[in-house]
Amino acid sequence: MANQTAQLAALLRAAGAEVELVQVNPPWRPAWAAQVRGLRAVLRLAPYLWQLWRAAGRTDLLHVMANSGWSWHLHAAPAIWIGRLRGKGVLVNYRGGEAPAFLARSPLLVCFSLRRAQAVIVPSAYLARVFDEYGISTQIVPNIVNLDRFQPAPQRPAQAHILIARHLEPLYDHATALHAFALLRKQLPQARLTICGEGPELPRLQQLTEALQLQTVVHFAGKTENADMAAYYQQADLVLNPSLADNMPISVLEAWASSVPVVSTNVGGVPDLIHDNVDGLLVPPGDPHIMARTMLVLLKDHGMARRMAMAGLHAAQRFSWHRVAPLLFAQYRRVLHRPRWTGYTALVSCVLFPLHEWFKRHNSAAVRHQMEASQWWRPEQIEALQVHRLRLLLLYASEHVPYYRQLYARIGFDATRVQDVRDLRLLPILRKSHINDHRDDFHADDARHMKRFTTGGSSGEPLIFYLGKQRVSHDVAAKWRATRWWGVDIGDREAVLWGSPIELHAQDLWRARRDRVMRSDLLPAFDLSPTRLDDYLARLQKQRPAMLFGYPSVMCLLVQHAQSRGIALDRLGIQVVFVTAERLYEDQRALLMGAFAAPVANGYGGRDAGFIAHECPEGGMHITAEDVIVEILDAHGEPVPTGESGAIVITHLASRDFPFIRYATGDIGTLDPKPCPCGRGLPLLQSVEGRVTDFVVARDGTVMHGLALIYILRDLPQVRAFKIIQETLDCTRVLLVSVDGLPPSLRLSIVTQFRARLGATVEIVIEEVTAIPAEASGKHRYVISKVASH
Template sequence: MANQTVQLAALLREAGAHVELVQVNPPWRPVWAARIRGLRAALRLPPYLWHLWRASGRAQLLHVMANSGWSWHLHAAPAIWIGRLRGKGVVLNYRGGEAPAFLARSAASVCFSLRRAHAVIVPSAYLARVFRQHGIATHIVPNIVNLQRFIPAPQRPGRAGILIARHLEPLYDHATALRAFALVRKQLPHASLTICGEGPELPRLQMLAEALQLQTTVHFAGKTDNAAMPDYYRQADLALNPSLADNMPISVLEAWASAVPVVSTNVGGVPDLIRDDVDGLLIPPGDPHAMARAILAILTDAPTARRLAAAGQAAARRFSWPGVAPLLFAQYRRVLIRPRRLGYTALVSGALFPLHEWFKRHRSPMLRRRMEASQWWPREQIETLQLQRLRALLLHASEHVPYYRQLYARTGFDATRVHDLRDLRLLPILRKPHINDHRDDFCADDAGDMKRFTTGGSSGEPLIFYLGKQRISHDVAAKWRATRWWGVDIGDREAVMWGSPIELHAQDLWRARRDRVMRSDLLPAFDLSPARLDEYLARLRKQRPAMLFGYPSVMCLLVQHAQSRGVALDRLGVRVVFVTAERLYEDQRALLSAAFAAPVANGYGGRDAGFIAHECPEGGLHITAEDVIVEILDASGQPVPAGESGAIVITHLASYDFPFIRYATGDVGALDPSPCPCGRGLPLLQRVEGRVTDFVVARDGTVMHGLALIYILRDLPQVRAFKIIQETLDCTRVLLVSVDGLPPSLRLSIVTQFRARLGETVDIVIEEVTAIPAEASGKHRYVISKVSR
């Protein structure tokens, strides 16, 4: 662990970080005190704590290297508490194969301190499983091997040289290795064994070597500086790891990098590291005969030795700094940008907003806390949760939702036989006409209070539906969690460029008061005239929001207007720009990020489909998998391979009152098979396509978002689908699919409302058609403006 610490510090300094090491075991004077173990620890502890307290005051983040036993209680746990007392981020890096036994003895006290760390990282999946059993979420950041120092020898000596690089502690069972070596010597008399390390076992091991008549062929190298280890590997033909308990032995990584074949016991996390007979040979612990057979299998079979060595060398590349650094830096960033715990923001997020949700009978605060734990679960555990919730939703729908009772009877679907997420495919895809044609049948007979909503969607076909408090609570919690990923929270100053359904009118008094308390400022995205954009710039400069939220196209228009006015936006203090409701193009991301000097976070979802996915600071577009199952399907309704584009179909697991089961969003996207460096177990969307809105230009030159016209049509029950085409400043066509023909009074109302936005003299041509054709690309655009802005 000391070698890893020194190596990590050097690598971080090379990456530009200022690193200060606080050593727990500096050389001690007088020498006699160092020989008394308890006294040595007692004398070292006060100066260690003092140095740590002072160093933490200078640091932004504490990276605590931790191990089991007294080292934890004396060094690691105090470091966590000192970091918290000083208000610093704490990353706890736990190592050691003895963790299961240690936690079994001291779980309560150890976990109490562990939970105070802002992030817990471990080097192996083995330790991640150990801590998961005690309710501790961890993130895997593997050990690092220096591939510049540990390199293969040009030619192996061929002297059957065996190397053990473990300290002389009972845990590492050198005694079994000596007995196995005695058996090897019977077939390979010229074999030799070198043991690098020091420890209390030395006298006993020397006596055992002499009893086995190995004193001339076993070399105890003693304490060996890490700088000298590459030479030992270059002289070895085999590396042996005889441990009784282990995690991720650095000696295995160093042997692999040096192209030395490895034999190891299959204890602890070793099977997660070494694949038996692929990049090493695994044996049971404490068995000298099995150990001897494995050693001889390599030393007497050159092709096997070369095969294992080559595979090990390839495996070692996964543990080089370029591969490990993104995982470590992701945890550093997560800790450094955590939301504030003090001040007005903490008051709002911790008390006022939860009180607001309680009055509305929403459970979002509790759900958010659950989600912030479950986001770190492994993919398999999240899928188990999805299956449990899916079965409950499907069973509830069969008992309480008329539409699904009829559908199950018609198709022969049995919700009690759902044992796999893939069984969901037995149900047909749900589309907007199904809901519009059977809306009342989608309402559960045991539903509580529900709220009516309308959305147009990417196809331009309006959808009227209802959401209950459970569903709204889950969507609020999911968005809240994603907001906190970026170090901001409810209560931080926020500017929202959005299309409120009450777009051109003042908000109601209650909503306005709530927004003032939450420090949220709504900038309607409809009237985007130069004068209104000037007003918005003035409000932003006055408010200095920590976050922006809205349509990317609208915010880009604001940026372009600011640039034309010579107004700089990079010193407003914006920490993140949240965009949603439209496809985010890379040129838009670049423009917004440069203008506000802040990262841009993309979100994907809708009022109907829910809060589907959101981008984290590491760039992964994480699906809200606790609540949403996402399928990507081809034209025939079959799943496409990960990375390939298809139709996005979702099942919202919290939609009991008005179920959305296999609902076609009308969008196109692809799943990402790669894990995100952030360590979250939530699956990823690789990209989202097909959501394109446009601007329209009024006769007087005012630019407004296309939703200004969409809102006129999408809430009309007589309108099934529509497409708006602005041909010129003087003429706009509306293609419209009606249910039973458009009444003259409604036609006049549409024309009047369009003219109120576009201009009184603009010709509004309504064309009733039987269907809205797609674009040549296959995508649907519900607003197209041919007028240059």
């Protein structure tokens, strides 16, 4: 671990980071104290803690190299607590194959400190499974091998030279290795053994070597610097790892990089690292006879040895700094982007907002805590959670939702037999028209406190639906979690460029006070006249928000207006620009990033489908898989191969009061087969062809968001579909698909509301049609402004 620490520090410095090492075992004076093991640890502890306290004050992040035993209690755990006390980010890098036994002895004490760290990384899947058993989510960041230092040797004749590069401690079982070597020598008298390392076992092992009459062919090289190890590997024909417990032995990685075949015991994480008979041979621990026979096979079968050496050389590339650095840096950024648990923001996030949600009978805070743990689960764990929650939803729907009770009976669907998310394919696709035609039948018979919502579809077909408190709580939690990925929490200053029907009128007093407490400033997106935009810029300069949230098109218009006024936005202190509700184009992203000097985070979803996916700081568009199952289907309703585009269909697992099961969003998207470097187990969307919303221009030149007109139509139950086409400043056409014809009074109401926004003299032409045709590209646009395009 000392070698890995020194190597990591050097690599980080070369990458431009400032690194300060706090050693737990510096050279000790007087020399006699170093010989007394317990006294040595006690005398070193106070200086170590003092140095750690001072170093923590100078840094942004503590990377704690941790191991089992007293090393954890004396060094690692205090480092975690000192980091937290000083308000620093803490990443624990836990190593050691003895972790299972150590955790079994004191699980509560160890896990209590571990949970205080913002991130826990381990080098192997083995340790990840160990910590999973104790409810600790970890990320795998492998050990690093220096491929510049450890390289294959020039070809030379085989000499049956065996190398062991482990410290001389009982855990590494050199005694069994010596017995195995003695047995091997009976078949290969020319064999030699070199043991690199120091430790308390040296006297006993030297005595055993003499007893086995091996002193002339066994060389104890003692403590060997890592830089000198390369020569030992190049002189070896086989590397032996005889451990009784292990994780990810560096000696195996160095042997692979040096193109030397490996024989190892199959303990701990070794079987995750070495594929038996592919890039090494595995043997049971403590059995010298099998160990000797296995080494003999490799030393005599030169073809097998070369094959495994080449496979190991290929495997070693996975552990280069080039491959490991992105994984480590992603975890560093995760810690550095953490929300700060101090000041007014912490009061709002931890106390006031949870109380606000509790009074509304929402459990958003608890759901968010659960999601922040489950996001780090392995994909198979997340899928198991989906299957469990899907089965509960489908069973509940069969018992309490008339629409699904009738559907199951009609198609012969048995919810009790659901064992996989793919079983959803037995159900038909749910479309907006199904909900509009059978709205009352979608209500669960025991649903309470439902809230009515409306939304326009990608074709302009309005949807009226209801959400229960469970669904609202989960949607709030999903958005809350996503903003925290970027270091922004509820209670941080926020400016929201948004629009909804309530914002057309004055907000009620309670809502205004609530937003003031939450430090959220609403900037309505409907009226975007130059005067209003000037007011928004002034409010942003005064508020200096940590997050800007809303429609990307509106934000871009605000930026362009600021540029025309010569107003710089890059010093507002905005940490992230969070965009949603529209497709984000790359030129928009570039414009916003350049203007605000902040990253842009994309979000995808809707009030009907829920918060489907959010972008993390590493660029992955993570699906909210705890709540949402996403299917990508072709024109025939069949799943497309991963990586190909198709229709996005979702099942919202928290929608039992008004179920959305296999709901067609009307969008086109693609799943991403690659994992995200951030380490989250949530699946990814590769791309989304989202809804397109245009601006419209009023007769007086005021630019407003297209939703200002959409909201007039989408909440009308008589309107099945619509499309708004602004032909000129003086004429706007409205294509409508109505249920039974539009009454004159409703027609007049629509015209009046349109003129209130566009201008009293504007001609509003309403055309009732039987269907809304798609664009030539196949996309559906529900607002087209030929004026705005100029």
